[in-house]
Amino acid sequence: MSPRKSTRKAEADVPAETGAPVVSAPLFTASLPVRWRDLDAFNHVNNSNYLTYLEEARLQWLSHVPGPWFDDHAMPVMAAVQLNYRRPIEWPAQLRVELYCERLGNSSMTIGHRILDAEHADRLYGDGHVVMVWMDPASGKPVALPEAIREAAGGHP
Template sequence: MPMSVRWNDLDAFNHVNNARYLTYLEEARLRWMMGLPGLGLDDDVAPVVAAAHVNYRRPIEWPGEVDIELFVERMGNTSVSIGHRIVAARDHGVLYCDGHVVLVWIDRTTGRAAPLPDGVREACQA
């Protein structure tokens, strides 16, 4: 997913603030989920972030364009580990960060883990 670096993403050191990396990754995951049948969330179940791991490899500067890559690392009964990379849009050899996020689907009523929705499972196996 392509994304433009915004001026307000910068911190006092004039590069993208480390928390914004997580925001970029969240936006990419949400756009991915918007393309799934049933979105993977409804009145009964929804994903929550159980863990996030980011290896910051180099600063992202403004102005700039980045590409966010997502891929399934592991799929369980109630969770998915989604690997991620943020790279320079013009040169995917320039790696800004990598890592993964674990999403767990929960039952909105009980707060307990729920089985992965069929649409999510199918998308992860594709």
């Protein structure tokens, strides 16, 4: 098996006020509204909706990837998620979800993310990453990362 390399990595500098990493230019930025139904009994966005925002941002990015990124023999599944809740999101709000390519593997991609307020760029609501693995749905086994994803992510391992 060949070694895996990163294409772009979030920088290690960490602002003291948030504990969040400073990152390079995003791979993709999605604009999403906070909906009234996203709120919980404490009148802020329920923690599970942060994952929904990240899913929507990934789907928006994938819809812009030129070339095939899935077919009957290669589909992405989420293998892991890490999410830091930095502050509550209140309604009304417009969000900016930034995605970053942290790592490309043989069959996987690690996508870093930041959820920010669209009007106040210094207001970080959450950050972390997800690992997406491309697999054959019939066998359940990993398959090679599609070339369209490698190109859209900006490089090869």
